[in-house]
Amino acid sequence: SLTGPFTFQHQTPTMSDDPNTDTDTAPSSTSTINSKALQARELEWAVNSAALEERHAATNGPIIRTRFPPEPNGYLHIGHAKSMNMNFSLAFQKLNVAPEHRRTIFRYDDTNPDAESPEYIDSIRRDLDWLGWTPERTTYSSDNFQILHDFAVKLIRKGLAYVCDMTGPEVKLQRDLALRRVKAKNVGQDPDEVAPIPSPDVLPGRNRNTSVQRNLQMFERMRLGMYDEGQYTLRLKMDFESDNPNMYDLVAYRIKYTSHPHAGRGWCIYPAYDFTHGICDSLEDIDYSICTLEFEVRREPYFWILWALDLYRPKVYEMSRLNIEYTVLSKRRLIKLVTNNYVRGWDDPRMPTVSGLRRRGYTKDILNSFCNDVGASRAENLVEMEKLFSTARLHLSQTSRRAMAVLDPIKVVITNFDEEVANIKQKGNGNDKNNESDMTFEVQNSPTDPSLGSHTITLTKVIYIDASDFRLEDNSTYYGLAPNKAVGLKYYGGNLICNKVIKNNNNGIAEIQCTLQSRDEGTKPQSYITWVPENGIPCEIRVYNHLFAVTEPSDRWEEELNPNSEIVYPKAMVDPSVREVVDAKNVNKWTSNVALQFERFGYFVVDIDTTYDSKSNNGALVFNRTVSLREEKEKKQLTNKEEQENAKRRLKQQADKEAKEIKMKIASVDLFKLAPEYEGKYSKFNDEGIPTHLVDGTEVTKSAMKKLAKEQMKHKKALANHNKTKK
Numbered sequence: 001s002l003t004g005p006f007t008f009q010h011q012t013p014t015m016s017d018d019p020n021t022d023t024d025t026a027p028s029s030t031s032t033i034n035s036k037a038l039q040a041r042e043l044e045w046a047v048n049s050a051a052l053e054e055r056h057a058a059t060n061g062p063i064i065r066t067r068f069p070p071e072p073n074g075y076l077h078i079g080h081a082k083s084m085n086m087n088f089s090l091a092f093q094k095l096n097v098a099p100e101h102r103r104t105i106f107r108y109d110d111t112n113p114d115a116e117s118p119e120y121i122d123s124i125r126r127d128l129d130w131l132g133w134t135p136e137r138t139t140y141s142s143d144n145f146q147i148l149h150d151f152a153v154k155l156i157r158k159g160l161a162y163v164c165d166m167t168g169p170e171v172k173l174q175r176d177l178a179l180r181r182v183k184a185k186n187v188g189q190d191p192d193e194v195a196p197i198p199s200p201d202v203l204p205g206r207n208r209n210t211s212v213q214r215n216l217q218m219f220e221r222m223r224l225g226m227y228d229e230g231q232y233t234l235r236l237k238m239d240f241e242s243d244n245p246n247m248y249d250l251v252a253y254r255i256k257y258t259s260h261p262h263a264g265r266g267w268c269i270y271p272a273y274d275f276t277h278g279i280c281d282s283l284e285d286i287d288y289s290i291c292t293l294e295f296e297v298r299r300e301p302y303f304w305i306l307w308a309l310d311l312y313r314p315k316v317y318e319m320s321r322l323n324i325e326y327t328v329l330s331k332r333r334l335i336k337l338v339t340n341n342y343v344r345g346w347d348d349p350r351m352p353t354v355s356g357l358r359r360r361g362y363t364k365d366i367l368n369s370f371c372n373d374v375g376a377s378r379a380e381n382l383v384e385m386e387k388l389f390s391t392a393r394l395h396l397s398q399t400s401r402r403a404m405a406v407l408d409p410i411k412v413v414i415t416n417f418d419e420e421v422a423n424i425k426q427k428g429n430g431n432d433k434n435n436e437s438d439m440t441f442e443v444q445n446s447p448t449d450p451s452l453g454s455h456t457i458t459l460t461k462v463i464y465i466d467a468s469d470f471r472l473e474d475n476s477t478y479y480g481l482a483p484n485k486a487v488g489l490k491y492y493g494g495n496l497i498c499n500k501v502i503k504n505n506n507n508g509i510a511e512i513q514c515t516l517q518s519r520d521e522g523t524k525p526q527s528y529i530t531w532v533p534e535n536g537i538p539c540e541i542r543v544y545n546h547l548f549a550v551t552e553p554s555d556r557w558e559e560e561l562n563p564n565s566e567i568v569y570p571k572a573m574v575d576p577s578v579r580e581v582v583d584a585k586n587v588n589k590w591t592s593n594v595a596l597q598f599e600r601f602g603y604f605v606v607d608i609d610t611t612y613d614s615k616s617n618n619g620a621l622v623f624n625r626t627v628s629l630r631e632e633k634e635k636k637q638l639t640n641k642e643e644q645e646n647a648k649r650r651l652k653q654q655a656d657k658e659a660k661e662i663k664m665k666i667a668s669v670d671l672f673k674l675a676p677e678y679e680g681k682y683s684k685f686n687d688e689g690i691p692t693h694l695v696d697g698t699e700v701t702k703s704a705m706k707k708l709a710k711e712q713m714k715h716k717k718a719l720a721n722h723n724k725t726k727k
Contacts, residue, residue, distance in 0.1 A: 002178070002204050002240035033064065037094040038288055038317040040378070041296070045303035045313070052312045056285060064097045065287050068128075068135070069107040069277060072261070073115035075346040075353040076127045078367070079292075079322040079329045085371035086319065087290055088133045094376075095288075105284050106135035110142045111276050113258040121261060123346070126590050127354040131364045139284060141276050142263040148271045148279060149223070151309055152234060152252055156215045160308050161252060163218040164207040164235045175248045177203050178240040186243070204240055208249070222255055225268045229255045236275070236305070244300045250274050278302040282311040289314045292321045293378065319376040325385040326546035326562075327352045328553050342561060343547075347589065347608075349624045350547040350565050355589070360544060361605030361626030362388075363592045366395045382552065392627045396595055396603040401445035401452055403578045404490065404530040405598040405623075407541050407569040408467035412531070415499070416515045417461040423518070441491040443577075455577040459492055462534040464573055469529040470512065472501065479527035486517060488528035490599070494518040495525055530599045536573035537582075539621040542607070543567045555714070559656075563649050574598070574621070582606050582621055583614040595626065602628040668716040672708065688712070 048056070066087040070080055092102045106128060110116050128135070141148075155161035166174065181191035181203075197203045222232055234253035242248070252275040259265045281289045289302075296318045306313045321329070328334065329352060337343050337351065346353055349360035357367060370391045374383055414420075424438045439459035445452040465481065474482035481487045486495040495517040504510040549562040574582075574596075581594050586606075593606045604623040611619035663675055669689035672678045682691035682700070690708050691700050700708075 003238075032096065034094065034096040037096070038091060038290070038315065040317050041299060043299060043303050045300070045307040046316070048313050049310075052310075056312045059285050060287065062098075062101045063103050063287075064092065064095060064101055065103040065105065065136070065285055066091055066290060067105040067107050067281065067284065067286050068133075069109045069141075069280075070124055071109045071112070071115075071273075072117070072120040072124055073112065074120060074331045074335060075123050075355050077329050077334065077352045077354065078324065078327075078357060079352075080127075081131060081354060081367050082322045082371045082374060082376070083290070083292075084128065084131060084133055085368060086376045088135075090372070090376055091288060091290060091317075103136040104133070105137060105139055105286070106133075107139045107141065107280060107284070108262070109273065109277055109280075110140055110260070110262055111271050111273055113256060113260040113270065116261050118261050123355060130358065130590060130592075131354070131368065139280075140262050141271075141280050142260055144276075144280055144283060145263060145267055145271070147283065148276060149269075151279060152271070152275075153216065153219065155236065155252075155308060156219060156234075157212060158308065159212060160237050161234055162207055162210055162215045162237060163222065163232050164205065164249075165232055166205060166207065167230075170202075174203055174205060175245055178248050179245050182241060182243060185241075205249070207235075208237060219253075222253065222269050223267075225255075225257070227255055229257055231255065234269075236301075236308075238301065238304060242300065244297055246274075246297050246301050247304070250301055274298060274301050275305060278306050279309070279311065281314050282306055285312070286314045289316045291316070291318055293318045293380070294321070318378065320378055320380045322374065322383065323381065324352070324383045324388070325551045326548045326553075327385070328548070328557060333557060336558075340558075342558075349542070349544050349607075352547075358592060359589065359605075359608060360624050361396075361593075361595055361603060362392055363395060363595075366392050369395065385546065386631055389627045389631065392603065393629070396597070396626065398446075398449065400595045400597040400603055401455075401581075402443065402447070402597045402599055403455075403575050404457065404532055405539075405541065405572060405574040405601060405604075406464050406466040406530070406532050406536075407543070407572045407601065409464035409532070409571060409573050410467050410470055410509055411511045412463050412465055412496075413511055413513050414461050414463065414496075414516055415513050420516045420518070439492070443491060457491060457575055457577055458533055459489075459531075460534040463531045464534075464536060465512075465529055465531050467509075470498075470509070480529060481512075481514075486523075486525060488525035489516070490528045490530050492516070494521075496529070532573045532575050535576050537576055537579060537612075537617070537621055539572050539574050539612075539623060540609075541569040541572040541604070541623045541625070543569070543625045556718075563652065564645055567645065572623075574623070579614050579617070582610070582612060584610045584612050584619060596623075597629075598623075600629070602626070663715070664719060664722045666715075668712050668719060671712055671715050 068084055068087045070076060088104045092099075108121060108124070110121075125138075152161060164171075177195055177197065180195035181197075184191045184194035200206070218232065219234055221227060222234070232255065233251045235249045236252050238247045238249050240248055251272050253269050253271055255268060256270050257268050260267065260270075278289070299316055299318075302316060303313055323329075328337075334346075334351065334353070338346055343350055347355035347359045349356055351357075354367070366388075370388050373387065373391065421438055440456050441459070442454050442456055444450065444454050469480040469487075471478060471480060471482050474485055479487070481496065481498050483498050483501060486497045488494075489496045497515050497517055498512055499515055500513040501509060502511040502513065543566070545565050545567070546562050547565045548557070548560050550560045553560050578596060581596075587593050587608055587610050589608045593608070595603060595605045598604050603626045605626055607622040607624045609620065609622045612621040613619045659676065666674045672682055672685065672689060672691050678691075680695055682693065683695045683697065684691070684693035686692050688709075690705055690712065692705070693699055
């Protein structure tokens with residue numbers, strides 16, 4: 001038989017009338033649970049017996065319990081932040097659960113020691129704490145390894161599991177054959193004609209109908225480490241006639257001689273995710289098992305396993321993944337970004353990880369507010385990055401103190417500085433708070449919130465302005481400084497007039513000589529520029545843009561990385577008023593660090609690379625830009641450095657375009673012979689055009705040939721799309 005000993009047919013899928021109903025206010029303890037709020041496709045396997053329902057109700061009482069179960073195989077990302085928001089908060093609001101009856105378990109789904117590490121375990125815990133979520137308790141799937149093993153033995157005894165020696169390719173062939181037969185049957189064709197079974201060893205498989213005694217003995221030998229990795233697996237005897245390929249005898253256990261980061265060296269067989277997570281949900285008395293939509297097809301095996309073991313079946317709800325512009329959230333791709341050094345690490349400010357977002361300056365309030373606004377539903381959608389940026393601006397504008405900074409500084413010498421100071425003193429307009437001159441001004445830390453206090457800034461004879469505020473040639477649409485032109489100087493109240501430009505040996509600007517013009521003497525300027533005094537603090541400022549150059553990265557995502565995702569200004573300066581708040585002793589990678597609004601440039605945060613000591617005024621001071629002050633819809637005036645970077649990018653894009661056009665004229669079989677990037681690398685090829693020998697005669701390894709075959713297939717698909725577009 002191609003089915004297990006017991007099978008059920010699917011019930012007609014039913015959906016709630018309004019699965020996204022939210023409750024704006026916290027429900028009272030007497031509120032009725034909105035059981036339709038998180039309802040999805042139903043299965044007969046999912047129906048609990050009266051005894052199971054009674055036992056669960058006796059355990060939980062009025063409590064409604066969810067769980068957040070990340071696998072510790074990487075750092076948490078913004079999609080996990082959405083999941084946390086759902087499991088710790090939004091789900092209860094949708095269900096109308098009173099606050100005192102809400103419980104969420106934080107569980108490490110740690111069943112794959114090859115991919116997991118103590119670093120990931122620690123980072124996940126810290127991110128959860130930082131975001132402000134308090135779990136009922138913390139658990140590990142690995143703490144249930146003995147129980148899971150015993151359940152596997154129980155399934156063997158019931159004839160619902162067997163030890164299998166089929167290889168990976170054999171299992172794939174088996175499942176492909178089963179699916180072809182099911183599809184044929186569904187359209188009224190004869191499966192034996194469309195997809196005949198060549199041998200019972202293929203389908204249902206040579207091990208499927210072996211004895212219980214044989215499988216018990218072999219599973220015990222697997223546990224004792226008597227077989228090689230990959231030699232045997234334990235598979236579940238499910239249903240090869242199901243419409244769902246996930247019912248084609250899933251693997252429950254595999255052999256891995258890898259020490260577990262939490263459980264240690266006690267096991268050499270490890271349970272698969274599909275076998276583990278439903279059982280752990282039941283053991284932990286979970287009411288709602290919430291996951292993302294790609295797990296919807298795992299609903300059948302989830303409930304089948306719990307049905308086969310006669311365990312309580314929680315309700316399952318699948319919500320859409322968080323898809324956000326200019327971002328990838330695939331763990332595999334994130335790992336590759338790190339290992340291939342496309343970014344500085346998991347906490348690079350361009351990464352969508354919680355650690356990266358925190359380092360960039362996003363606070364827990366920003367992320368939680370963003371997740372609340374995005375909400376949770378079953379509808380797939382692409383969230384605009386601007387939504388996150390707008391949320392950040394809203395929060396940072398209320399909490400960040402102002403300061404002035406220059407990213408690309410130009411030295412300005414005010415030639416009539418002493419004369420202007422004397423004039424101010426003569427007029428009696430001096431500021432008593434100033435001990436150096438009468439050019440000290442009080443600045444509110446926030447333009448809207450007096451409670452944030454104020455600081456002072458002193459205009460000095462030598463100041464620094466940003467290169468974006470100066471041009472050698474003026475025009476009618478430019479409001480910055482230019483030769484023989486006056487602009488307003490922030491907080492001084494008067495104008496700054498450029499009289500002379502001094503260039504260096506490289507024909508760059510070494511110095512600008514200017515004069516001050518009081519408000520009484522000059523006309524009202526069209527704009528005011530910011531500045532930093534001579535005693536400004538040197539710093540490095542990193543301006544971050546989208547990690548990708550396209551809104552939705554494709555399968556060729558590595559080619560779509562934005563070369564301008566990080567622009568570093570190593571000689572930037574910030575005004576000295578921030579000195580006490582940017583000390584390295586206050587900087588921590590696991591907390592939100594000091595955020596500042598650099599006037600006209602955006603919101604910035606002190607980076608963890610900072611070593612600055614405020615007492616000695618020594619050490620590196622590094623800032624990351626969190627977000628610009630406003631949405632950058634219109635093209636802003638670029639600095640010389642940005643213009644140079646853009647010119648390089650345009651040249652590279654043109655070169656890439658030309659290279660692609662050349663490549664699109666090469667047949668897939670000739671890819672490794674004619675494509676420029678492979679020129680001179682290989683000397684021999686097989687009939688499909690895959691290289692077999694390097695140019696020096698060395699034989700290409702099988703694994704390398706396999707990778708080259710994948711590249712050839714990508715090229716073949718790209719060719720097909722290219723030709724289709726041309727038509």
